[in-house]
Amino acid sequence: MGESMDVLAGMGVFVRVAELGSLSAAGRDLNLSQPAVSQKVTALEQHLGVRLINRTTRQLALTEAGLAYYARAKPVLAAVNEAAELIAGTGSQLTGHLRIQAPTGFGQMYVADIAVEFQQAHPGLTLELMLDDRYVDLTEQAVDLAIRFGNLRSSGLVAQRLGTLQRILVASPGYLAQHGTPDTPEALSNHRQVRFSWAAPDDTMPLVGPKGSLLVQVQTSFFANNTFVLTKALVAGLGLGGAQLPQINAELAAGKLLRIMPNYHYAPLDVHAVYPTAHYVPAKVRAFLNHLRTGVSNII
Known part of the structure; x- marks a missing residue:
């Protein structure tokens, strides 16, 4: 029994090493020292009688046997976790670590409160909220669920539209x-705009009007990669620009910002919750998704 548990633990460590690409990254993710990670992988290799990882001073790569073992180990670990949840009872206390990623502005304004409420309702769970406007690789960053805007890339992730x-x-x-x-x-060409740094490769403003989509040339006066910074720039009068509702409702109500050209707007952004494709979705992810869906429905 003890040897089986050691093999299972080694399997879990190996899978994270394979996904993160280094022993040290897996150690940080699993709260283990790098020597401990290396020891568990070595012990697993000795048990299997094959080398799973080729190690050099600069890089780490899976062997052919390692690739095959990883493909089979993932569903095994998922099945073990699923069985443990069934025995414990999914209606009982949630435990473990839940890592959520969200865009910075939306995350700070709304997801933070939703996440705090969820952790308070499930004190046995450790929750980590990562705010980042970049697309992160869910597997590499061990993210359980992410919130993403706009058209989704073809990534093999499960997506549920929130609004x-x-x-x-x-x-x-x-x-x-x-x-x-x-x-x-046409009048916009005489103005200056405030916009996201990554929004477009040139000084264009993509709008949707009564006759459909169009691109307007508008000189940019201020770039930023953060929603709150852009709102400050708009309020300060550095230019005109697009802004998301409801994130500027307070500024509109206070008269600090005014809506212009109401017949024209940026294309709406769909909001999705995404999580890795798997036959087994952990109870903590399912529970947070339900909580998130309710919270977001009260906002947008």
Whole structure:
């Protein structure tokens, strides 16, 4: 029995090493020292009688046997975890570590409260919320569930739509008083815009109007990769730009930002929860997804 448990533990360590690509990264993820990770993988190799990993001073690569073993070990570990949850009872206390990733602005404004409420309801669970506007690899970062905007890349992930964010054109009263209020797409060429650093490769503004989609040339005055920074720049009058509802509701209510050209807007953004494709979805992920869906439905 003890040897079987050791093999299972070694299997779990090996899978994380294979996914993260290094012993040290797997150690950080599993809260183990690098020597401990190496020892468990070596013990597993000795038990199997084959080398699973080729180690050099600069890189780590799976052997042919390692690739085959990894493909079979993943569903085995999932089945073991599923069996443990069934015995413990999925309606009982959730345990383990739950890692969530979300876009920075939306995550800070909304997901943070949703995550805090969830952890308070499940004190046996350790919850980690990672805020990042970049697309992260869920497997490499050991992310259980991520929130993503817009069109989803073909990634083999399971996706569930949570809602849609509207994006409108806004500017501050001060900016409009100084530069005038545009009322047509052509008039935007006389203005300056505030926008995300990664939004487009050039100074274009992709809009949707009564006749469909169009690209308008608008000189950019201020770039940022953070929603809150962009909102500050818009309020300060550095330019006009697109902003997500409901993230600027407070600024609109206070008159710090005004909607302009209401017949034109950015394309709406679908909001999805995504998680790795698997026959087995852990109870903690299913429970958080249900909690997240309820929380987001009260926002968008």
